Amino acid sequence: MTQSEHFRLLGGILRRAESFSRVAVWAGGALTVASVLLISFDVLARKFLGFTTGGADELSSYAFAISTSWALAFATLQRANVRVDVLYQHMPVRVAAVLDWISLVAMAIFMVYLTYYAYEVVQASWMQKSTANTPLATPLWIPQGLWVLGLAWMCVTVALMLARASAALVTGDLELVKNICGVRSAQEEADEEAAAGERMVRGDAA
Numbered sequence: 513m514t515q516s517e518h519f520r521l522l523g524g525i526l527r528r529a530e531s532f533s534r535v536a537v538w539a540g541g542a543l544t545v546a547s548v549l550l551i552s553f554d555v556l557a558r559k560f561l562g563f564t565t566g567g568a569d570e571l572s573s574y575a576f577a578i579s580t581s582w583a584l585a586f587a588t589l590q591r592a593n594v595r596v597d598v599l600y601q602h603m604p605v606r607v608a609a610v611l612d613w614i615s616l617v618a619m620a621i622f623m624v625y626l627t628y629y630a631y632e633v634v635q636a637s638w639m640q641k642s643t644a645n646t647p648l649a650t651p652l653w654i655p656q657g658l659w660v661l662g663l664a665w666m667c668v669t670v671a672l673m674l675a676r677a678s679a680a681l682v683t684g685d686l687e688l689v690k691n692i693c694g695v696r697s698a699q700e701e702a703d704e705e706a707a708a709g710e711r712m713v714r715g716d717a718a
Contacts, residue, residue: 518679523676536585536586544576553568616692637652
């Protein structure tokens with residue numbers, strides 16, 4: 513397999529990762545909406561019917577943590593993470609590309625450490641058979657495990673991004689480096705908002 517074929521293969525894998533991450537975001541959003549509906553029902557039932565479902569606040573906290581961890585990969589792929597670009601936007605293209613790559617390396621290191629220690633939390637909950645100190649007595653390894661899986665997928669995604677960005681940097685494809693891990697320009701954000709508006713007008717916002 514030639515070098516260009518390797519690059520195309522890596523690009524294809526990264527696109528599949530983005531598709532999966534998009535599905536994960538929708539699933540996390542659905543989980544968040546479900547928790548909002550549960551809390552709303554619990555409040556209304558307590559007010560007008562005199563009973564409570566119990567555990568709504570607990571389940572919603574699990575939903576928030578899980579949906580957040582599973583959204584990280586898609587947010588990173590879309591370059592939606594916040595970065596300070598006061599100096600960045602005035603730098604030469606090659607210097608900016610190197611800084612983009614370094615920022616991705618830093619994120620990868622942070623995510624690996626975070627996921628490692630999060631896994632230790634899940635492992636401890638499993639070994640100690642820890643449960644929530646609530647009426648539901650939820651085995652903590654279940655929500656914690658789903659949370660860690662989201663962090664692990666983020667690690668996989670960042671690794672794919674780093675591999676593709678490294679290849680692009682070595683071959684001098686600085687535009688691709690920017691498209692993978694660079695700071696989004698104001699024009700890119702404006703174009704995306706315009707495209708989203710057009711989709712909403714056509715009724716196909718999804």
